[in-house]
Amino acid sequence: MDFGIDTIIGQSAALRGALDLARKVANTRLTTVLVVGETGTGKELFARGIHYLGLTHGEPFVAVNCAAIPETLLESELFGHEKGAFTDARSQKRGLFELAGAGTLFLDEIGDLPHKLQPKLLRALEDRRIRRVGGNEEIRVNCRIIAATNASLTDAVARLEFREDLYYRLNVFRIDLPPLRHREDDIVKLAMSFIDSIAQDSELPPKHLRPDAIAALRAHLWPGNVRELKNVIERAAILCEGNAIGAEHLMVQHRTSLPAGRMTPLGGEIRIPPGGKSLDEIEHEAITLTLEITGGNRSATSRILGISRPTLARKMREYGLTPARDNVA
Ligand SMILES: Nc1ncnc2c1ncn2[C@@H]1O[C@H](COP(=O)(O)OP(=O)(O)OP(=O)(O)O)[C@@H](O)[C@H]1O
Ligand SMILES: [Mg+2]
Numbered sequence: 001m002d003f004g005i006d007t008i009i010g011q012s013a014a015l016r017g018a019l020d021l022a023r024k025v026a027n028t029r030l031t032t033v034l035v036v037g038e039t040g041t042g043k044e045l046f047a048r049g050i051h052y053l054g055l056t057h058g059e060p061f062v063a064v065n066c067a068a069i070p071e072t073l074l075e076s077e078l079f080g081h082e083k084g085a086f087t088d089a090r091s092q093k094r095g096l097f098e099l100a101g102a103g104t105l106f107l108d109e110i111g112d113l114p115h116k117l118q119p120k121l122l123r124a125l126e127d128r129r130i131r132r133v134g135g136n137e138e139i140r141v142n143c144r145i146i147a148a149t150n151a152s153l154t155d156a157v158a159r160l161e162f163r164e165d166l167y168y169r170l171n172v173f174r175i176d177l178p179p180l181r182h183r184e185d186d187i188v189k190l191a192m193s194f195i196d197s198i199a200q201d202s203e204l205p206p207k208h209l210r211p212d213a214i215a216a217l218r219a220h221l222w223p224g225n226v227r228e229l230k231n232v233i234e235r236a237a238i239l240c241e242g243n244a245i246g247a248e249h250l251m252v253q254h255r256t257s258l259p260a261g262r263m264t265p266l267g268g269e270i271r272i273p274p275g276g277k278s279l280d281e282i283e284h285e286a287i288t289l290t291l292e293i294t295g296g297n298r299s300a301t302s303r304i305l306g307i308s309r310p311t312l313a314r315k316m317r318e319y320g321l322t323p324a325r326d327n328v329a
Contacts (some may be wrong), residue, residue, distance in 0.1 A: 085134025
């Protein structure tokens, strides 16, 4: 499987900025990287990209999800243990820090690292040394640590759930991955690349996207980000019997609630990129965001936007915005 940084698709300024940072850090000896982004934005893809592009290439890539393993187990997973350190420790075990060698240790969902383990991780990052559970020997740490989070660590610091000193240590080199709804231009490129890889796997000619499908893809807010887009395209490729994928093949639902781990509240900001933006694009975004805020309620949306309901309906048709069927009041 190819994990190279070249497999990361996106031309938007925000994604190019993130790729640039990834390339820069990959070839330095800087040992800690923090990747921040909503679910499905490509945090693990970036972590692997940095690993395989850089000096760590050819060394192990070891991943662990800090939210998925109970505290006591996580400690011995990360740091290893000596024989007899606790009841089940029948033999000595090397931890993931040791197994990662001179490669990369990917600490996923770092915000969920139990409080008790936070000072131990800080020590490993600062002194580049660890001790196995129940051991006295100091073991050198050589790996790079890439930590990922989809939640705001500053909020966790404010709630005293995450140590401030560890936060600052992790935050030295931070890469923010933009949500897909902030990089509309990447949506179609990503969709086409997923269509191409499906075609390669099935050895059939690639299907193409009809204009109504493109409009629907661009209008959707993608709470599950690139992962959701990939799934939607895979389903569409199966549902579509001909070679033209249309809006009817795309199972995108209008979002009425926030996904877990989303960092911004409902709504969002309309940003004008350096290259500028047309009034139509701004209007499209204003309507999309207001529909999001009202959960797809067209009366409330037209009231907020100061336009009549028929005008809203017409504009929604023009922009290919499909209303939620169960919430069209
Ligand atoms: N820019 C991109 N180009 C190509 N594929 C991408 C891109 N971003 C994400 N993907 C794909 O989307 C899927 C989700 O990516 P990944 O697992 O890296 O997300 P994540 O941020 O780690 O999500 P989570 O927080 O849910 O763990 C993967 O299949 C990945 O290959
Ligand atoms: Mg992940």
